Amino acid sequence: MLELTQRVGPVETAEIHDHLTLPYELRMRGRLRAKTDTGYDVGLFLDRGQVLREGAFLQAETGEIVRIRAADEPVVTARIEPGLGLARLCYHLGNRHVALQIGSGWVRFPPDHVLEELAERLGATLEHHRAPFDPEPGAYAQAGQGEHSHSHGHSHSHSHSHGHSHDDTHSH
Known part of the structure; x- marks a missing residue:
């Protein structure tokens, strides 16, 4: 192996x-x-x-x-006009914390009758099919992974209610 x-x-x-x-x-x-x-x-x-x-x-x-x-797997591709329609659809689906793959004029997600009904109410046309599903990684998935360097020049002290404190000095 x-x-x-x-x-x-x-x-x-x-x-x-x-x-x-x-x-x-x-x-x-x-x-x-x-x-x-x-x-x-x-x-x-x-x-x-x-x-x-x-x-x-x-x-x-x-x-x-x-x-x-x-791999190809069961998905729903919701097609909608680019711009405000697509933005609204992404907002409302994303607000339900579902994994989304976003393209120009379409959004792809795993089959779910509640999400499908929502997409149709927002004006999307749905296609049930098999296709690769490679959703957006999320805004926080890349946090701290970029190449950058800066220094805060100060330390941070945090006190917590569990009876002790942490003194963390950060230098990037």
């Missing part, structure tokens, strides 16, 4: 050993046993908390690179 233990940046096509096609639900897991597209057994041993995105690359301890693909 090939043990995939590390996320790596973009690589040349010639370096890709195999592909691993997974539905969204399995791309959220850090530990997983699966088969690559060519039938090779792999195990994922990754840090938890980050969804494997379409096109992500994983490296095995032995050096092989595997590219992630989003």
Whole structure:
């Protein structure tokens, strides 16, 4: 079994050993046993908390690179006029804390009769089909991951009601 233990940046096509096609639900897991597209057994041993995105690359301890693909799965694509209509639809669906994939004039989400009814009330035309589902990672998923440097020049002291305080000095 090939043990995939590390996320790596973009690589040349010639370096890709195999592909691993997974539905969204399995791309959220850090530990997983699966088969690559060519039938090779792999195990994922990754840090938890980050969804494997379409096109992500994983490296095995032995050096092989595997590219992630989003599997076709049941989805609803709601089509609506770009601009205010799309913004309203995204706002109301997002307000229900559902994972959304957003495109130009469309929003994709897992089948759910309540969300579908809401989308239709807002003027969307729905299509039930199978397609890759690669939703937005969320505003906070990328927080603190950018390349930047600055210094606050001061420390922060926080007192909490559980009987002790923390003195945290931050320097970025």
